[in-house]
Amino acid sequence: MCSRRREWSPTLEILLLPVLFLATSIQGYSKYATPGDNVSLQISNLPKNHRSLTWFYTTDQKIVEWESGEPTKYFDTKFKDRATLDSQSGTLHIRKVQKEDSSTYLLRVLKDNGHEEEYKISLMVLDPVQKPEINVNMTEKMNTCNLTLSCGIQDQSVTYTWYWESGSFPKQLQSSVLEDVHTPQSYSKSYTCQVSNPISHQNDTIHFTSPCVQASSSGVAWMATWLVIMVTTLLNLLCP
Structure with a gap:
């Protein structure tokens, strides 16, 4: 049985050669940018000895081509005056x-030995995320308050992360809508919705003074100002 394994081994290696070749010759990573940025697409382990380089926007649209001993050729595309x-x-x-x-x-x-290698880089140009706004829907029944908080962003693919005063909610609850329950004994005094994409993030926060009673933004600002005044006054009294 051992000899049969040794007989099949070279055959398997031959069958796997194309797969191994593709795995080592095609490498890539993702790069993100915002509109108006200047970007550089770079391969860190490019072979030093090469005869020619050709960049493609798609598999059949060339951007630029360089051959040893020849001037660099920029093709008539939307990149002609923007690419170097x-x-x-x-x-x-x-x-x-x-x-x-x-x-x-x-x-x-x-390469100089006549072999070709291909490298792929995914470029995603994204708008910065918009600032979200939390919409609140409350239903009070007996001593329980059912909250539905929505935090949607239109026309953008984003990731949602919800926080309360003790940290973030479990991953399975992270979406544009969050549902929670308030009771007199247990409720969060604040909720924050963070929206993000690979290049930016924004958030909005709401506050509650008691179950099913949302603090107005002006009230929160007034409270923050009051705290600053009180702390300043106490410091002046303690350190005349």
């Missing part, structure tokens, strides 16, 4: 990116 290639490092610099520039970019490298 560093032929030594292979880095593609793009100025003032827009959301339409989001794509999986491809760098094709022809």
Whole structure:
């Protein structure tokens, strides 16, 4: 049985060669930017000895091509006046990116030994998230207050994280809508909704003075001002 295993081993290696080749020749990562940013798409382990470099916006649309001993050729695309290639490092610099520039970019490298390698970089150009606003719906029954808090952002793909005064809610409760229950013995005095994407985050916070009684924003501001005045007064009394 052991000899049969040794006989099959070379066959398996031959079958796996294309898979291994693809795994080592195609590498990539994700990069994020906001509209108007200048970005650099760079491969950290680019082969030093290469004959040519070609960057693609899509698999069939070239941005720029460089061949050893020849001038760099920039193709007639939307990147023509915004892209610059560093032929030594292979880095593609793009100025003032827009959301339409989001794509999986491809760098094709022809090495001196005639072998080609391909590298992929995913660029996502995203708007900063908008500031959310928590909408509150309360239903009071007996000594219980059922809360429904909504914190939606239109036309943006974001991640929601809800916090109360003791920390964040469990992961399974994180969405644009949060439901909670207040009782006289147990209720949170504050809720914060944080919306985020890979480049930014914003949040909104509401406060409660008692179960089912929401504090007005002016009341919260007045309370904060009062606390500052009280602390300042006490410090002046203690340290004349």
